[in-house]
Amino acid sequence: AQSVTQLGSHVSVSEGALVLLRCNYSSSVPPYLFWYVQYPNQGLQLLLKYTTGATLVKGINGFEAEFKKSETSFHLTKPSAHMSDAAEYFCAVRGGGGNKLTFGTGTQLKVEL
């Protein structure tokens, strides 16, 4: 079985500051890992994904994440936050019958002036 833990349900940063959203996973098989962003009352949009290969993954809107097997982590970062980054972010791991995605509980990112 797979599981995902997102530390911090709410994160607040200043505009221009580093964004760090934490994600740890548990998987009995080599994981596929994902970060999604959700704006209010909308569906989820894929930010980036790790499947195989390079462990540092770059996504849209300047976000990136690094797969660290030894730490079972897949933290999401962005060097400089923008007001438009305010949204809810979900980490997910893929596995199980039907190739299900298991999501974390989400982190609400607030960007302040």
Add this chain to the structure above:
Amino acid sequence: SQTIHQWPATLVQPVGSPLSLECTVEGTSNPNLYWYRQAAGRGLQLLFYSVGIGQISSEVPQNLSASRPQDRQFILSSKKLLLSDSGFYLCAWKMNTEAFFGQGTRLTVV
């Protein structure tokens, strides 16, 4: 290109009334389809998934059911809604390694 349609966008229903949410996918065949629910302050919970017509797997016991009458159509239903059924419902389909989501339905049971 592939697209996913989900409707309605918002819905307010009284307790005890029936429910039908529809999701359709265009531009692909035999997709894996999923229904997720997002309750206030909680993450996304997988409710049902389907790997083909008439094939439904339920992840959690609940007041809801799902059906897949056609290859690219996935329906979420209830005979009698409960207050606890309120939430944001998302349909998704999987292509290769990633999932694509519909715009969601905000269901409020009153």
